[in-house]
Amino acid sequence: MYARHRYLVHHESIAAVVLVGWLRRFRGMHPRFILLPASVSLYKQQVHSEAATHCISDISVAERLNRKSSMTSSIPKLLLLLFFLSHRSPIARAGDDGSYKVLSMGSPRTDSVCSQSKAVPSSSAGAATVPLHHRHGPCSPLPTKKMPTLEETLHRDQLRAAYIQRKFSGGGGAGGDVQRSDATVPTALGTSLNTLEYLITVGLGSPATSQTMLIDTGSDVSWVQCKPCSQCHSQADPLFDPSSSSTYSPFSCGSADCAQLGQEGNGCSSSSQCQYIVTYGDGSSTTGTYSSDTLALGSSAVRSFQFGCSNVESGFNDQTDGLMGLGGGAQSLVSQTAGTLGRAFSYCLPPTPSSSGFLTLGAAGGSGTSGFVKTPMLRSSQVPTFYGVRLQAIRVGGRQLSIPASVFSAGTVMDSGTVITRLPPTAYSALSSAFKAGMKQYPPAQPSGILDTCFDFSGQSSVSIPSVALVFSGGAVVSLDASGIILSNCLAFAGNSDDSSLGIIGNVQQRTFEVLYDVGRGVVGFRAGAC
Structure with a gap:
């Protein structure tokens, strides 16, 4: 009997200690209660998830633990409660859900050496995968070029964000079923190729020649520089020579493929070949x-890959060979490979310019996507290029911020070319305040352009920062990597001019995640720690 009593006390003590840990973890959501979200269903296009709140008073739990008369019966209850807390809902999480993260500040020496860390795609057999690099990093196949300053990066980024928001200026955002007039869509794409940061190397033609191309989820038409080209910028690889490829074929003006170019169509050549044009905002x-x-x-x-063979250019000054469009339009690589690789792709953007990621085509279905948390993909028939999601809440240090759901009603899009995530000002203000409250150990620093939540990290080799998680519809909770929270010495988020402006999830926040765009199934997925 004594041994049995000691066994019960020992196990009840362990359960109590673990329970207190859970109580402390969830108390931030309410000063006195644990909040347990109920099951959230995933709909294909638009999800209205409502979490049922189960309140368990920590005082009543403590009283129960002190009742020795019910010691025997309380153990199963405690264990059941602990099991329920550890499996508290079907809400999926990507990334560490801790309250704080440690960010290494790096050094000039390590930043100049290409890291050999291995990126691990999740894709199954049949998918196509290529390495992905930051254009200015030591892993880039391009000649070393000076990294743009933070000021230059933010200036270009602001112009690109404004361009995307103009595309959706017809009202309603990407958060619902909206109809937009084509008259609201500008003909210029962003500012220039300088807004894009990540590139891949592919083979083009038969025999294949290497082409180093920037990737962009905000573009549909892919293109490379071709011979002859009297007005082309200098590039690292030789110009693509159509006459040297046995499988090259220009489209005729009367072809259906030429007709689908729409506003990127540019009439016919003297030999009745289809002409294209892409104009940028600069x-x-x-x-x-x-x-x-x-x-x-x-x-x-990929046979019969459609692209623009560029013979005349103006205004470019980089070393890349062209651009690979990953948007949702008919001309994009994703749409072109729908029959062979499925309408899906994924990428992982590395945490630093000195490390590598990957791009995968055909990353849909099967056991390969079991590690993803997923949210419904939202699309606009009038602006099919972009992939929308529904952002519902933000957590800082494990605590959900008090932001009305209506604040996010303008909608949000994912974008590989935008650097900084743009939030409604109401949401950004709450995020900034909560983040600063968790950073009191570091002195404030002067703002850097649009980044106004900055800190003095002088002399620090690493810093401890509050975790930040984005909560999407369908129960997807994405806890950002430390490299996706701070840029330079500032919180890597910015507020829009008003709450009615479209939100954008930028590439800084996407770092280290394998981001899955499964167009066929209508979902966007996130898998943490992929690169």
């Missing part, structure tokens, strides 16, 4: 013949 442009050829993505081949 006045730079590319024009040439819309064509097809074999594309090599790693060990996979």
